[in-house]
Structures are given as C-alpha cells and as structure tokens.
Amino acid sequence: METEINEGDVPPYYRKVYEAICFKQEDHVRRSEFHKLLNRTELPPLVQSQIAEIIESKEESITKSALYRALVLIALAQQGKQPSPKLLENITQEYPKPRLGELESIRMQAHGNPILLSKTLQDLLHIDMVQVELIPEKKGLFLKHVEYELSSQRFKSSVYRRYNDFVVFHEVLLQRFPYRMVPALPPKRMLRADREFIESRRRALKRFINLVARHPFFSEDELLHIFLCFSGPDVQNKIRESLRGVGDEFMTCEIAATAKELLPPDIQAQFGASRELIRNIYNSFHKLRDRAERMANRSAENATDLLLFGKELSILGSDTTPVPSWASAANNTWGTLKQALKGLSVEFALLADKAAQQGKREEEEVVEKLNLFLDLLQSYKDLCERHEKGVLHEHQRALQKYTSMKRQMMSVTVQNKEQISVEQLESRIVQMSEVWNDLKPKLGGLLPNGVPSPPLSPGNLQAPRSILPTVN
Secondary structure (H helix, E strand, C coil): CCCCCCHHHCCHHHHHHHHHHCCCCCCCEEHHHHHHHHHCCCCCHHHHHHHHHHHCCCCCEECHHHHHHHHHHHHHHHCCCCCCHHHHHCCCCCCCCCCCCCHHHHHHHHHCCCCCCCCCHHHHHCCCCEEEEEEEEEECCEEEEEEEEEEECCCCEEEEEEHHHHHHHHHHHHHHCCCCCCCCCCCCCCCCCCHHHHHHHHHHHHHHHHHHHCCCCHHHCHHHHHHHHCCCCCHHHHHHHHHCCCCCHHHHCCCCCCHHHHCCCCHHHHHHHHHHHHHHHHHHHHHHHHHHHHHHHHHHHHHHHHHHHHHHHHHHHCCCCCCCHHHHCCCCHHHHHHHHHHHHHHHHHHHHHHHHHHHHHHHHHHHHHHHHHHHHHHHHHHHHHHHHHHHHHHHHHHHHHHHHHHHHHHHHHHHHCCCCCHHHHHHHHHHHHHHHHHHHHHHHHHCCCCCCCCCCECCECCCCCCCCCCCC
8 A cells, every 4th residue: 555645744845846847737747757856866777767666656647645755765765775665654754855956957857947948940930920011002103101011820810001110019029028039120211212122121021020920929929919910090009008007028027036046157158158159140141141142133133134135036036127039049048047036035035034033032032031040140139239238227227326325324424423534434435345346346247348337436426327328
C-alpha cells in the first residue's frame, strides 16, 4: 500500500516545488517534468531510475501526493540512503528538504523563460498575412492623397487607411509597448512624390503592418484588432482611446516585478555585445540589399531592351512598302526575310516576358525579404536607443531627487541644530558623494558611451538637465 502524504504535513518548500512544475490548467505533474526534476538532483542515474520506478504508476502523470513522496525519497537518497517503499513507511521525523537548486530556475525549466520567445519563425509567419493595396483618390488633375486597402487573412477583414492613420497607430504602439521592437514607418513625403516613391512607400507599409501583425505580443493586443478591423469614420480617435486607462505594457505585465531576476547577471555586457553584432549584421545586409536591388533593376532594364528590340523587328517585318522589280531581281528574298523578322520579334517578346518575371521575382522574393529583415534589425537598434535614453533619464531623475533631499536635510539641520556648521554639513554630503562614486562603476554599463555620470559635491548639487529632453 502506498504511503499517503497529507498536504498539511509537508514543508512549504514541497508545495513551492509542486507549484513551480505543475501547469496551471492541470492538477498533476507531467512525467517529462518529473524526470527533468530528477535530473536536477545530481543523483546517479541508477538511483534516479529507482525513485522513478517507485513513484510512477501506469498513469501518464504524477499526482501531488506522489510528487511529495518523490521529494522525500530524493532528500533521503541525497543523504546516502537507498530508495525503497519501506523507506517512506518508516520515516518518523520531519520531511527533509531535497537539494534541487533555485525554485525560479525549476519554474523556468518547466514552463520556459517568460521573457524568451518560444515560437519558431514558421509559427510567427502563420499568425497573419496582411495585403496592402493602393487606392489613389484624384481631384481634378492633381493627386490629393492616397488610401490603402488593408486585407487581413486572420481577421477576414478589409479596411481603408491613410498614411496619417499609420502614424497615429505607430505612436500609440510606442506608448503601449515602449520596451518592444516596434518597426519604423517609411517617410511621409518627398519633394516630389512620384509613382515610384508611392509604390516604394506602399511596400514599406506592407512590411511594417506584417511585422506588427505577426509579433507574438502585438498580435494579441486590442490595438491591432482596431487598426485592422475598425471601419468607423474616425479610426485615429478610436486608436487613441484604446490606450486610455491601460498604460504601457510594463505597468500591467505580470512578470514586470520579477523581470530583473530572469535576466543573466552580465546582461549589460550581453546587451552591448548583441548591439554591436546587430550593427554589423545590419551593415552587411544593407550592402546585400543594395546589390540585390541593382540585380533586379538590371533584369527589368533587360526586359525593356528585349521588348524594344522585338518591336523594332516586328516593325521591319510588317513593312508594306513595295519593292521595285529591278531591285528584287524577280525573287522574294525580302519577303522571306520579313517573315523571319516577325518570327524573331515573337521570340524576343517571350524573352522579354521571362526577363520581366525574373526581375519581379528578384524584387519580391529577394529584395523585399532583405528589406523586411533590415526593418526588423532597425527596430532592434531603435529599441536599444530608447532603452539607453530611458535608463539615463531614470538615472538623472533619481539623482535630482537625491540632491533635492540632501538640500532639504541641510536646510532642516541648519534650522534645528544651529551648533552644526555649514562645513560639517558639506562634509556629510561629500561622504555621500563617496558612496555614489562606489556605486557609479556598477551603474556605468547602464549609461551610453560618452555620457559621464554627474558628480556629487557641495559645489555641484544640481544634476544636469541638458543631457536628455524632459519626458512627459
């Protein structure tokens, strides 16, 4: 008969382990997670197998009571005792605590790190596909503005948006997700907004909205649903209203309070290294994109030249000007040549069509994909810049608050304790400055290169305000 362990008899650590590896929607532990837990014990494989054989039944999962029995056996085995069912029956002391490592690492092993992406590229590509088509509106002879038809496969929707709608959507995205990789928008206009520029901007907007629609977090937010589905008269106000009362993601995220614990100790060093790596990759792929564009343009130009060459042959072959009999010597050589030229014009037309298709494939399957990847890398670079500015601003604000508090302390001390001289107060502030200097190397990695952390001294109690603009 199996030994039952009551919930109230086990140490709190047992319950925490169960909560760490048990999925919320289930009331048991999966065998795979149980075996991962056994691997953390550093017990010999034979001992692990013995514990698993004692605990596991014919079911596909481990109950809470079974897990508690396993924790007892693990703890006793770590003390050098041989696992057996009788070992559970004969235990009379308080249940021992097994050595399993940090609970947070156990939870991350079972459920995955919540700050890491668990989806594959194919998973992200299958989230949605948004088509963006031009719908120009003309008044008179001049192009007033351009509308875009957005069609989402996921939402089965079709809406009309102007460029300014994209601008508002992008602004609210940055406010809602300040710590996410938000793609950049293409420029609004040029001095001469010709058809080539309008088409280039359409492709850029298509890349932007597909990056957003396939983002694992943006795709589940109400903001995206409004932009792709709302067909009311004022979508911009609707987008702005969606942010009211919600705030940015960091204020509502469940893991915000513990996010620091999920990061590696050398996160700042890794951040700097990854930023340098992304910069190098971006520069290399930028060169690849430029070469691919030139190849696509050459294919398009080749198609045009072949088509024009074929047209000239067709014109020659279709010439109906009569040839004098004295010049033709009573033979039909010129007529035969004209038929051959017309036949060649058809061949050149086919070659031109193939060259045009090749150029289109190079444009859509190579250049656009490289542009999509460059947009993604650029969004990472923008995120790094926002991160550094945000950290620096928080640093400056904390420093200003600190110096303000020191001023108040000095003022109160002077009023209440007249026997303390100003020199003594300044000496205290200098001591606090030394504390700050000890902390500064630890915070140095949080500051952008070239921005010195302002010193604290009696003669410099005010933090500089000119490094960053005020953030409302």
